[in-house]
Amino acid sequence: MNLVYVADLSRMDEASAEEKAQYAGPDAGFIAQNVYLFCASEGLATVARGMVDRAALARLMRLSPQQSIILAQSVGYPAAH
Numbered sequence: 001m002n003l004v005y006v007a008d009l010s011r012m013d014e015a016s017a018e019e020k021a022q023y024a025g026p027d028a029g030f031i032a033q034n035v036y037l038f039c040a041s042e043g044l045a046t047v048a049r050g051m052v053d054r055a056a057l058a059r060l061m062r063l064s065p066q067q068s069i070i071l072a073q074s075v076g077y078p079a080a081h
C-alpha cells in the first residue's frame, strides 16, 4: 500500500506561501511517524519515500495546483528471512 501525503495549500489562506511550506513538511512527518509506530506494533514494514514523480502522480490523482505532494510512504509485509 502506498500512502501519499498531500498538503492542500488553499486551506491556510491567512498564511504566506513560505509559512504554508514550513508547516506542510512537519505535518506530513507527524503522520508518517504515526504510521511507522503502528507498523512497528503490527510487524509490518514501512518506508518513507520523498523521491516520487510528483508531476505524474499529481496528474493521476487529479490534484489541483494548490494540492502539493509532500511525501509518500509504502507499507507492506516484511521480506521473508
Ligand SMILES: Cc1cc2nc3c(=O)[nH]c(=O)nc-3n(C[C@H](O)[C@H](O)[C@H](O)COP(=O)(O)O)c2cc1C
Pocket: 047, 048, 049, 050, 051, 052, 071
Ligand atoms: C523524508 C524522507 C524521505 C525519504 N525518501 C526516500 C526515497 O525516496 N527513497 C529511498 O530509497 N529512501 C528514502 N528515504 C529513506 C528510507 O525511508 C529508509 O530510511 C531507507 O530506505 C533505509 O531503510 P531500511 O533501513 O529499512 O533499509 C527517505 C527518508 C526520509 C526520512
